[in-house]
Amino acid sequence: xxxxxxxxxxxxxxxxxxxxxxxxxxxxxxxxxIVSAAVVGVLGLAAVIGVIAANAGKDEGDSAGPxxxxxGANGEDDxxxxxxxxxxxxxxxxxxxxxxxxxxxxxxxxxxxxxxxTDAGQLRVEYRLATIIDGMxxxxxxxxxxxxxxxxxxxxxxxxxxxxxYDNQPPEPDDAFAxxxxxxxxxxxxxxxxxxxxxxxxxxxxxxxxxxxxxEAFARGGFSGTPTVLLNxxxxxxxxxxxxxxxxxxxxxxxxx
Numbered sequence: 001x002x003x004x005x006x007x008x009x010x011x012x013x014x015x016x017x018x019x020x021x022x023x024x025x026x027x028x029x030x031x032x033x034i035v036s037a038a039v040v041g042v043l044g045l046a047a048v049i050g051v052i053a054a055n056a057g058k059d060e061g062d063s064a065g066p067x068x069x070x071x072g073a074n075g076e077d078d079x080x081x082x083x084x085x086x087x088x089x090x091x092x093x094x095x096x097x098x099x100x101x102x103x104x105x106x107x108x109x110x111x112x113x114x115x116x117x118t119d120a121g122q123l124r125v126e127y128r129l130a131t132i133i134d135g136m137x138x139x140x141x142x143x144x145x146x147x148x149x150x151x152x153x154x155x156x157x158x159x160x161x162x163x164x165x166y167d168n169q170p171p172e173p174d175d176a177f178a179x180x181x182x183x184x185x186x187x188x189x190x191x192x193x194x195x196x197x198x199x200x201x202x203x204x205x206x207x208x209x210x211x212x213x214x215x216e217a218f219a220r221g222g223f224s225g226t227p228t229v230l231l232n233x234x235x236x237x238x239x240x241x242x243x244x245x246x247x248x249x250x251x252x253x254x255x256x257x
Contacts (some may be wrong), residue, residue: 043254067209070150079214080126084118090251093126095218095228096143098165099133099172103227107166114226114243115159127162129211130226131216133172141170141177144202146211146234148183151201157193157229164189 007195007212069078080093096103117123129149145165152161164186170176177183180202187202192199201207208217230238231250236242 028065070153083123093230097226139175141175145177150207
C-alpha cells in the first residue's frame, strides 16, 4: 500500500473520530438540557403548588378570627337563631342554605304557615345556617348571605331579611350573594335595616367564623342535605305526606296539650 493511501485512510479515521467526539459532545449537551428542563419543570410545579397553598391560606384567613354569634343566638355553641316565643310547645329546627333552591321552595310553601304559628305563640323556630352550595361550587355567597342574615339578627330584622333573601335568590350556579353590595342593596327592602352598623357588619364579615362553625355542626349532624326540617326532633321534610296544613295541625294539637 502506498504512503499516500495510508495517509488518506489515517485522515479518514481521524475525521471519523473527530465526528464521533462531536456527536458525543452534542448528546451530552442534549442530556444536560433535558435535565435542566426537568429541574425547571419541577421548580415551576413547586412554585405553582406554593401559590395554591398560599391562596388556600388566604382563604382560611378570610374566615379566621373570633367566633361572634349574632345577638340572641342560642342552643349549643349559640348556633341557632330563634324566632317565636320560648313558651311554644313545638320547636321547628330548619337547617338551610340561602343559595339552596330546595330551601327556597320550602320557604315559599311553608312561610305563611310558619309565620302564623310563630305569631300565635304556638311554634318556636330555630334557624341554623349551612354553606353546602359554596362547598360544591367553591363560592362564597352562602356564607356571605348567612353572615348578612346574622347581621340582620343583630338589628332585630332577621325574619324579614331572611324572607327577602329567598325572594331574591339567584339561580344556584350564580354566586351573586358573594357580592356584599348586593346583600346591602337587598337590605333596603327591609324597613330600618340598611344602617351604617349593618353595612359594617356585612362588609367586615363579622359573623363569618360563626357561620363556618354552624356549617361544621351541620356536617357533623350527618344530614343528607338542605333543607333539613325537624319538628320536635323528628325529620318532617323526609315525610312525603307532610303539608303546611298537616304541620299546622300537629303544632296546634301540641299547643292544646
